[in-house]
Amino acid sequence: MDRLPCGELPPGGRCDLKTLAGEAGVNRTGFYPKKDPNGTVRDGPYQHLAEEFVRRLKALQEAGTLPDxxxxxxxxxxxxxxxxxxxxxxxxxxxxxxxxxxxxxxxxxxxxxxxxxxxxxxQPNPDTPPVARLTTVPGGSQTIGSCS
Structure with a gap:
């Protein structure tokens, strides 16, 4: 049970109960509850191990580690x-x-x-107002008044 969550998986195996059962040499159905002929439910012989294995896997997954x-x-x-x-x-x-x-x-x-x-x-557009042309002063540009 300790090897699988660490990533030591057998060839073709996964980090799950089926592989755990195969590695332990037990029947996988031993990890699950059993029903008697009278309808009562009892724990499987290895159910407590399966619950511990699943708990460890969930803790690893919550920590961000994926063993598989x-x-x-x-x-x-x-x-x-x-x-x-x-x-x-x-x-x-x-x-x-x-x-x-x-x-x-x-x-x-x-x-x-x-x-x-x-x-x-x-052609001037009739919709636009006329534009007045500026005339030039004879003699060039002459400054009238103070420039300061």
């Missing part, structure tokens, strides 16, 4: 799977944003192009 390498691998793969699912969800959201932008971009470019053409056109 397959269980550790399953836990690692589940964590990796969750990370990849989160990454995939973020990438899907980014793709949706970019697809939306791709749909809107041509209409924005067309509107900007129309605005550029309108601003470059020599």
């Amino acid at each position: 390498p397959r269980d550790a691998q399953v836990a690692r793969l589940k964590a990796e799977s969750n990370t990849l699912r989160d990454r995939l969800a973020r990438q899907s959201a980014t793709i949706e944003e970019l697809a939306s932008f791709k749909t809107l971009a041509p209409s924005r470019i067309a509107a900007q192009q129309e605005e550029i053409i309108r601003l470059r056109s020599p």
Whole structure:
């Protein structure tokens, strides 16, 4: 019972009651309660050992130790799977944003192009107020008054 939680597993074995029974050379059903023909339930001959084994396993798992390498691998793969699912969800959201932008971009470019053409056109737009032209003073720029 002490070897299995330490990771000393037989080939093809796991850290469970079936392997414990095989290593101890006893029948696995001895770890479970028995029912008499009259319906009364009594403890199995090794039930107390099974309860102790399960208690030790739970204590190790709560401490973050997984004695069975397959269980550790399953836990690692589940964590990796969750990370990849989160990454995939973020990438899907980014793709949706970019697809939306791709749909809107041509209409924005067309509107900007129309605005550029309108601003470059020599004809004044009747909707805009007239702009007064500033005239230059003959003789260049002359300062009148104090500059201080």
